[in-house]
Amino acid sequence: MEPNPPRRILIIDDNRSIVKIAESVLTKEGYQVLTAFDGVEGMEKAVTEKPDLIILDIEMPGPSGYQVCRQLQQFPPTEKIPILMLTVRGKLDNVRDLDQHTYQERLEERNRGYEVGAIEFISKPIPAKELVAAVKRLLWIDRK
Template sequence: MESKEVILLVEDQEGFRRIYQDVLNADGYEVLTAMDGEEGWETAKQKKPDLILLDLGLPKMDGFEVLRRIREDPETKKIPVIIFSVIGEQKDIQKALEMGANDYTVKGFYTPREILGKIKSVLTQADLKKD
């Protein structure tokens, strides 16, 4: 791997941000963080990360709106997005998947390490598509 892969974490809970930033850093990823929807969208557009972890319940602009903008913009529409949900949001997840999210995971139900596994497999699939 020549350069570090960049992952954007859009999450308003400080705890989750730190947990996932730490676990991704420990595994050698570069992590960008955003605390709300607007910041998330701005960062995605400017930095074009390799993958976005997107919470749905965000201040200022909700996750669905961020996802819609990412998928509508030609520069960002290829970026894989994993919905970063909490338990009990089955309907929201379904909606996000229909809107073009690549996958979803449930914070708390799975350990950070298990979620890391999912991130890796989504990245691998995205790499395969690119080639």
């Protein structure tokens, strides 16, 4: 019996440092990593490469992560690919440490992401263990 090919992950982010770090972490975990540095390139690669998971930054020049996510979720060849969104706005844990405006802003950002089809969020800078755990969780869910 042949071993399963590595799962393919597409990272779409205009911050090359973030992409490089995430690519390194995920490659060490045995994933095949594809990269794109803007929304247009990311959508093209999602359609042609059909990755198992997409990691998508919210704030990019050109189409935003929200726009990219919505288009990918509405296009039959990519509609079933799980999307993990990256945010610079921070986490929602430790709610007591956040003022009401900041909390509301972060909550709205996530709600908007869920509305366009995101499955999960990770805050930048990306903790390696959190990234790996989220990827494993989403790929496990995807196999069900």
